[in-house]
């Protein structure tokens with residue numbers, strides 16, 4: 001069960017979580033016409049009066065762009081301000097996951113994006129590990145990642161998560177932890193809510209932005225870090241059989257952080273993951289505000305003033 005934070009941002013202000021409720025006729029509930037973000041925030045281990053947000057600017061930009069894909073207007077500055085109010089109201093004392101959501105808030109039927117009111121909310125949950133940091137087993141999904149010509153894949157559009165949900169449940173009900181989805185061209189795309197990396201002969205490889213992936217902020221950070229750490233990187237199409245012969249396979253995402261893949265279908269992968277471990281350690285230090293080289297990736301918000 002989730003532990004929800006006591007206040008939500010709703011209707012332009014912070015209200016008790018239980019009072020942040022919507023009508024059964026809310027348009028987005030029926031048509032999936034919303035877009036969300038997902039950010040982690042944690043109290044600074046060295047100063048509990050300060051909350052650390054990882055790449056808040058990138059998250060706000062992606063959410064604002066997602067809103068634009070739904071023909072809604074949501075300024076990045078509006079998102080930042082709301083997050084500030086939300087954190088100061090909740091004063092979290094443990095790591096949390098923030099869920100901002102922009103959605104068609106009118107009541108009634110007819111799928112559309114024109115002549116319709118939109119609204120913006122944020123709620124939060126306490127969050128530790130989303131997937132086991134020791135590794136997960138994955139199946140290749142029978143569901144295929146959508147294509148950009150049927151759905152705007154560069155936004156986190158809520159309706160799109162039907163495919164993630166089907167794939168995740170299929171994986172879990174057939175004895176695996178996670179699903180890996182191929183795209184309509186049969187190339188590896190991503191997992192149900194994470195991007196995917198493989199390591200072959202010391203080269204870090206991930207499906208490119210033309211492989212129907214969500215352009216993950218963790219993915220982008222890993223690629224940038226790898227280049228700075230002299231790890232060769234390649235963004236290219238990845239074939240399914242490469243997953244079986246890879247030296248390392250791992251998933252990346254805000255919720256999952258960096259999660260190793262132990263097994264894919266019936267193939268057990270090597271237990272040593274030197275490249276992933278270097279990147280994971282560095283990313284952890286950055287998110288905890290312990291890496292001065294990447295201070296610009298961390299937003300610090302005071303909650304005690």
Ligand SMILES: Cc1ncc(COP(=O)(O)O)c(C=O)c1O
Nearest residue numbers: 193194195214216217218253254
């Ligand atoms: C479908 C999908 N792919 C990838 C990701 C990873 O993106 P990020 O690293 O920005 O959290 C997510 C999570 O937000 C996702 O929902």
